[in-house]
Amino acid sequence: MREVLEGSQAVARTVARCRPDVVCAYPISPQTHIVEALARAARTGALGSCEYINVESEFAAMSVSIGSSAAGARTYTATASQGLLFMTEAVYNAAGLGLPIVMTIANRAIGSPINIWNDHSDSLALRDSGWLQLFAVDNQEAADLHVIAFAAGEELGIPVMVCMDGFILTHASDVVDVVEQADVDAFLPPYRPQQVLDVDHPTTIGTMAGPETFTETRYLQHKRFLDAAAVVQSWSDRFREAFGREAGGLVHTYLPGTLDRDRTAPPPGADDTVVVAMGSVVGTLQDTLTALGDEPVRLLGIGTYRPFPAQALREAVGAARRVVVIDRALELGVGGVLTGDVRHALAGTGIAVHSVVAGLGGRPITQEVLTDVVRRGIAGQLGDLDFCDLRADALEEMNA
Amino acid sequence: MTAVSIPFMQTGTLVVGNRLLDDDDRSVQARADRPSSLTKGHRACQGCAEALAARWVMDTAVDATGGKLMVANATGCLEVFSTLYPESAWKPAWIHSLFANAASVATGLAAANAARGRSDIRVLAQGGDGGTVDIGMASVSGMFERNDDVLYVCYDNGGYMNTGVQRSGSTPPAARTATTPIAGTRPGAPFGQGKFMPRIAMAHEIPYVATATVADLRDLEAKVRTAMSIHGARYLHVLVPCPLGWGSASHQSIALSRAAVQSGTFPVFEARAGELTAVTKIRERVDVEEYLRPQQRFAHLFKPGGEDALARVRAAAEANIRRYGLLDDEPRSRVQRQAQEQEARR
Ligand SMILES: Cc1ncc(C[n+]2csc(CCOP(=O)(O)OP(=O)(O)O)c2C)c(N)n1
Ligand code: SF4
Ligand SMILES: [Mg+2]
Numbered sequence: 001m002r003e004v005l006e007g008s009q010a011v012a013r014t015v016a017r018c019r020p021d022v023v024c025a026y027p028i029s030p031q032t033h034i035v036e037a038l039a040r041a042a043r044t045g046a047l048g049s050c051e052y053i054n055v056e057s058e059f060a061a062m063s064v065s066i067g068s069s070a071a072g073a074r075t076y077t078a079t080a081s082q083g084l085l086f087m088t089e090a091v092y093n094a095a096g097l098g099l100p101i102v103m104t105i106a107n108r109a110i111g112s113p114i115n116i117w118n119d120h121s122d123s124l125a126l127r128d129s130g131w132l133q134l135f136a137v138d139n140q141e142a143a144d145l146h147v148i149a150f151a152a153g154e155e156l157g158i159p160v161m162v163c164m165d166g167f168i169l170t171h172a173s174d175v176v177d178v179v180e181q182a183d184v185d186a187f188l189p190p191y192r193p194q195q196v197l198d199v200d201h202p203t204t205i206g207t208m209a210g211p212e213t214f215t216e217t218r219y220l221q222h223k224r225f226l227d228a229a230a231v232v233q234s235w236s237d238r239f240r241e242a243f244g245r246e247a248g249g250l251v252h253t254y255l256p257g258t259l260d261r262d263r264t265a266p267p268p269g270a271d272d273t274v275v276v277a278m279g280s281v282v283g284t285l286q287d288t289l290t291a292l293g294d295e296p297v298r299l300l301g302i303g304t305y306r307p308f309p310a311q312a313l314r315e316a317v318g319a320a321r322r323v324v325v326i327d328r329a330l331e332l333g334v335g336g337v338l339t340g341d342v343r344h345a346l347a348g349t350g351i352a353v354h355s356v357v358a359g360l361g362g363r364p365i366t367q368e369v370l371t372d373v374v375r376r377g378i379a380g381q382l383g384d385l386d387f388c389d390l391r392a393d394a395l396e397e398m399n400a
Numbered sequence: 401m402t403a404v405s406i407p408f409m410q411t412g413t414l415v416v417g418n419r420l421l422d423d424d425d426r427s428v429q430a431r432a433d434r435p436s437s438l439t440k441g442h443r444a445c446q447g448c449a450e451a452l453a454a455r456w457v458m459d460t461a462v463d464a465t466g467g468k469l470m471v472a473n474a475t476g477c478l479e480v481f482s483t484l485y486p487e488s489a490w491k492p493a494w495i496h497s498l499f500a501n502a503a504s505v506a507t508g509l510a511a512a513n514a515a516r517g518r519s520d521i522r523v524l525a526q527g528g529d530g531g532t533v534d535i536g537m538a539s540v541s542g543m544f545e546r547n548d549d550v551l552y553v554c555y556d557n558g559g560y561m562n563t564g565v566q567r568s569g570s571t572p573p574a575a576r577t578a579t580t581p582i583a584g585t586r587p588g589a590p591f592g593q594g595k596f597m598p599r600i601a602m603a604h605e606i607p608y609v610a611t612a613t614v615a616d617l618r619d620l621e622a623k624v625r626t627a628m629s630i631h632g633a634r635y636l637h638v639l640v641p642c643p644l645g646w647g648s649a650s651h652q653s654i655a656l657s658r659a660a661v662q663s664g665t666f667p668v669f670e671a672r673a674g675e676l677t678a679v680t681k682i683r684e685r686v687d688v689e690e691y692l693r694p695q696q697r698f699a700h701l702f703k704p705g706g707e708d709a710l711a712r713v714r715a716a717a718e719a720n721i722r723r724y725g726l727l728d729d730e731p732r733s734r735v736q737r738q739a740q741e742q743e744a745r746r
Contacts, residue, residue: 021511021512021515021516022508022511022512022515024508024511049514049515049516049517050515051511051512051514051515053507053511053546054546055504055507055542055546056538056539056541056542056545057538057542059500059501059504059538059539060501060504060507060538060539060542063497063498063501063504063505063507063508063539064504064505064507064508064511065508066497066501066504066505066508067472067495067497067504067505067506067507067508067509067510067511067512068508068509068511068512068515069508069512070495070505070508070509070512071470071508071509071512071513072512072516073508073511073512073515073516075508075512089498089500090497090498090501093497093498097497197470197493197494197495197509198493199467199468199469199470199492199493199521202490202491202492202493202494203493203494204483204488204490204494204495205494205495205496206473206483206495206496206497207483207484207485207486207488207496208479208480208483208484208485209485210484210485213485213486
């Protein structure tokens with residue numbers, strides 16, 4: 001049923017319909033509305049026998065999730081920013097143990113200075129943690145991605161972060177069609193763990209590996225991670241067939257003026273500038289390009305950040321003249337974080353890649369700002385690294 | 401024929417021989433079907449009391465639950481010496497995640513079992529003193545405070561042994577460790593620092609808290625059995641001598657544990673809902689010297705200049721005796737009477 005819902009409510013309802021056995025989380029803005037809604041659902045019995053556990057920290061939230069997932073329970077949690085960093089040790093551990101926990105990241109900046117607003121610094125800081133990272137462009141996709149996350153994660157034995165822009169999506173109301181219970185039940189297979197603590201067939205999970213086996217362990221994890229791209233794509237395809245709308249997948253091209261996927265667009269040609277972005281800014285970019293009219297510029301949205309879809313990106317970029325990456329996270333002393341992945345994917349193609357760092361700590365990325373960036377991109381006026389919308393007055397004040 | 405009753409004391413040992421007991425009262429260790437939850441082949445040092453205590457705890461818990469037991473283990477010696485891939489010395493379903501989170505992982509195991517209607521499966525978490533009183537404190541306290549259905553067992557060897565014997569919040573004052581070396585007038589670990597986790601556990605008013613040592617394994621076994629008969633958060637703190645970290649002979653782990661109890665250094669008791677309910681009285685009181693002298697980590701106490709520190713350690717044991725009422729009002733044995741007379745003379 002299509003209704004106007006806050007992004008967090010849409011996510012909470014979708015998660016509930018995936019029938020988690022255990023939900024364990026610690027509050028942090030802008031994730032709070034999601035876990036509050038699930039706590040309420042658990043209290044009122046709407047989640048069946050699901051255990052909702054209030055813990056003393058994010059580290060405990062992820063650790064409880066590790067325990068419950070290892071015991072064979074479908075497990076969900078959510079966090080952001082400082083919370084994600086606080087649980088970092090356990091985040092890596094969950095991936096190493098192959099536990100398909102699903103975690104919503106309400107993307108938010110990392111302090112200091114403390115800042116509750118949106119950018120991608122948090123999940124991108126954990127890009128090497130061994131979790132899949134799926135990014136949503138809008139509330140509908142943010143909600144739907146959770147169904148795909150449980151399905152793909154459990155098939156692979158890999159945990160999944162569903163990343164949605166804090167406030168911009170979590171707190172914004174939009175028309176959303178939340179998946180129906182019967183449809184999810186038909187779509188999502190029951191969780192069959194690949195390795196589980198079972199008192200009737202006892203195993204040891206979490207052994208020590210010395211120099212003679214550690215590399216092999218990591219190599220196999222790497223291989224499985226590479227296979228994950230195809231699995232994510234396949235669940236995304238199945239989702240489209242089952243629900244009649246798009247969610248998930250690797251790299252996307254959009255039909256003019258919409259966020260509907262264009263599966264038949266010819267690859268960009270030698271005159272084209274390609275703008276690459278991730279998350280809700282994709283929508284603003286599409287509006288910007290639509291308003292710009294008939295310019296030689298194309299938009300690509302990254303749907304899956306980990307594993308990074310290098311090959312899909314190379315194909316989608318085609319023979320483009322240059323690529324402009326709108327980057328929501330900064331690697332100090334280097335440049336945009338997503339840009340690094342894009343450059344790596346396009347190495348050897350000779351295509352110039354321009355990094356534009358934008359919207360850190362919640363600075364709005366307006367259509368006006370993007371229009372300027374895209375115009376300069378088309379005109380070949382962007383450098384290796386530009387900062388969008390830098391305030392000269394603030395710089396002067398801070399330097400004083 | 402007239403029957404002669406022989407008091408157990410005449411056997412000259414504190415261990416009750418199994419032959420004198422009914423089958424049901426025998427230790428799980430005495431039975432042909434003992435679980436051997438921690439099997440041979442692990443890499444613990446000779447005389448490691450942590451390994452000994454863990455086997456008794458686990459065998460008892462496995463027995464008490466009919467094998468329906470899941471275990472979460474913190475990083476530390478116990479984990480490292482038992483599970484080097486591709487081998488494992490553990491027979492029960494066992495998971496190791498991190499150093500600081502065994503209690504939280506256990507909460508997760510219990511939650512999964514509850515959500516899936518498996519209330520027959522019980523959960524045990526275990527770790528060293530570092531993994532419990534220091535880095536794992538928040539996780540343990542959270543599990544206590546929520547009264548999750550978990551028995552948490554801390555094996556206290558008074559230091560971070562796995563990383564080479566550094567000081568923990570459970571290292572006793574005056575002990576030499578790699579990070580509290582003897583230097584000038586600084587006699588090892590500082591006085592006035594450290595914490596005794598069982599009292600912190602009691603402050604959470606959880607259903608059951610107990611302490612034990614490997615000097616009385618039947619007592620340890622009984623406490624695990626009691627703990628497994630209760631639901632909710634339970635805490636068991638076991639003193640486990642570490643020959644490597646303490647600088648003691650590997651055959652002395654039991655004797656040192658006994659001396660720790662009989663000197664008042666380590667109080668053995670039970671508490672329910674925050675109230676002390678049972679105390680193991682000192683049976684044959686000994687001076688702290690009997691506990692300290694065989695340990696290299698306390699060697700400086702017996703050198704010139706060590707008198708003050710020794711006196712403070714002795715005073716701490718006396719404070720324990722008063723606080724927990726470790727002495728009987730009436731001396732029970734000749735040996736004990738002698739000890740008290742000796743004390744009076746000193
Ligand atoms: C987060 C983290 N910090 C530090 C360590 C290193 N470390 C591993 S075991 C250990 C000491 C364990 O001490 P304790 O819990 O008392 O167990 P023991 O080895 O003494 O039995 C330390 C410091 C670690 N593994 N993880
Ligand atoms: S160092 Fe101590 S605790 Fe560790 S295995 Fe050796 S005796 Fe046991
Ligand atoms: Mg220790």
